Amino acid sequence: MSNVKPEDTSSLGIGTDQWVEQHEKRIGNRSGLVGKALSLLQRIPVFARYGLLLGAAFVFGALVQNEYLLRIAVNLGVFLMLTYGLNIVMCFAGLLDLGYVAFFGFGAYQYALLSSPHLNTHLPTIATIPIIVLSTALLGLLVSLPSRRLFGDYLAIVTLFFGQVFVQLVLASDSITFPGAEESKDFTGGSNGIPGLDKFKFFGFEFTSIRHYYWFVLVVLILLTIAITRVDRTRIGRAWRTIREDSLASESMGISINNLKTLAFVTGAALAGFAGAIYAGVQLAVFVNGFDVPLLTLIYAAVILGGSGSIPGAIMGAFIMSVLPEILRVPEYSEILFIAVLALTIITLSKSIKKILLTFVALLVTGFIGLLIFQLFGVKRALDETWAIGPVSKIMKSWLFVPENQIFWGNISFVLLIAAIAYYTTASKKIRMIALPIIGYLAIFLWEVRLIANPSVTRQLIIGALLIVLMIVRPQGFLGKARVEVL
């Protein structure tokens, strides 16, 4: 005889469940300022959001004359296709595929071989794209068949290996000697890549301008977005999600999980291959180092940043991860972005308005104390013109002390900053309040003294910092739903 007491339902309305009631409240309170901003966004209906996005894309394509901007937009589109594909593989079906970017490379190299003077083949694009999509899908099938019983870490290792095999094969295939042949043949150009590819050409219409590619990618993306959303909502998409949720229960409900995993893997691969073909057609050259781990991390970052399993999230993640590096190329922009990220971090970490103001005041004071200490010890000051270039640093001229020996002091502050952040993550609340302005000061100091001169390093650092901050503040990504694992 069980003697469980009936739930106390006196305080609840009719037809409501205690758990549901609390759940709504928790979701409302959970995410602080970021959550509030998002709930504002949520009020705009879905159609209107996509409509706005599409409208912006049309206006951009019609009005923007700057070829560089159009090129960034096309790259964003290709990147978004990759994000969609990975979303299917990783977020819908839950497969950790670390060789994903090899399919992208496979597609790009195929385009290079099928339409370039390299092997002197010039197939029309209407033929190459289906060939590439199908053969990349086939390659995906070949890779997934032996690994279809693998899950999680094991699949990750196998696919990572596959990705590296692809890179090495391409590098080595610049001199293949067939049995019986006298001379070796160059297939992939090795580390020199394959330059001089044909432009896309449909029924005699050649894509002479980047704008043509822009419209092409936009149409492809619109169709893909519709298709993926539909699949996600219907039979196959549901079945994929059940695998991610609980594969044993899924199998016990008659769902053939191995076939579905293969299907997800193959679909993702085909999309990546398609994206590769477009990429090659835009760049008009392929190099193997573009299809290696760095790109893979960017795609993963985009998927995670946007929120796994969410299509709008994928769009947002792809936008951030592909446009952000471009913005960060320009020191003035990257400086503004850096300060903005820092301010946002302080705001989200301090939570209440009183604490935020307090932290900023403390940050100001820390700066003057730093100024005082440096002058007390008679450290030589650098000339303003050597560092105060950007709009923000011009304002900070009299507040921030930039020593002349920038490398030395920069390195010291780097070590100090890392130590301070490491300490911060384990410190108690009171110490955190004191540590936060000091960390903020160290970050600004390091930025102005050392990092601004090395944009290539800072780009990676900023993206990394952004990811870390986001994962602390909102682990499910910008537009992702918080997942419940076991209750």
Add this chain to the structure above:
Amino acid sequence: MLEIKDLTMQFGALKSINDLNIKVNQGEVVSVIGPNGAGKTTLFNVITGIYTPTSGTVMLGETKLNGLSPAKVNRMGVARTFQNVRLFLNMSVIENVMAATYARTKSGLFASALALPSSKGEEKAVRERAEELLSFFGTRLTGYRWGEPAYSLSYANRRRLEIARALATDPKVLLLDEPAAGMNPKETHEITEIIERLRTEKGLTILVIEHDMHVVEGISDRVIALDYGVKIAEGDFEKVATHPDVIEAYLGRGTSDKK
């Protein structure tokens, strides 16, 4: 309907199920009882293909089930619920049920992506079927709850949803692993009625693992008691509940004599 012959399931040196014979007739409700570790859930796992038995056979009508994958066993017409409730927690209530119709539906990747009429029609039918199955539990799982994520359900509702999900696979035989665990007396009574209705309205053959003797008494045509993987008693509730071996298994050696 379901016949288990000379079944043995051995893990290393441990025989979880030892030479077990069980026959469940069409339309019958049979309860399996026994103390913890008696091999009840292992029996379910063997029937549904999660474990491959060391020896013996599991027959559903004329079909041999052992050796088939869990998915194939399910397609043959055996559906189950789990002792520790394994729902697709982050999917909505109705999606949990809709997903289980996977093996009974056809539309593929392209049909869905292009929203072909066949896919649309199927989707509508699947949704209607899911709504119908959820309505089977009265108002417990209807209305606003359809769109709620499964994790927002109470424990008792999760158990109900799991039954609805199993029903969506169109089973002939239903295996329920402790359907009344964690329920209050009222809910326990309700689940007893549900099981009876599953038999009469859906014409299912049902095998139940249950610890609550009120439930066992209320639902069973026949009761089978297991201990250390061996069948120690079989028959109607009265006979099994008073069987000395059963009392001994539950209360310890010597207790049945002192009574």
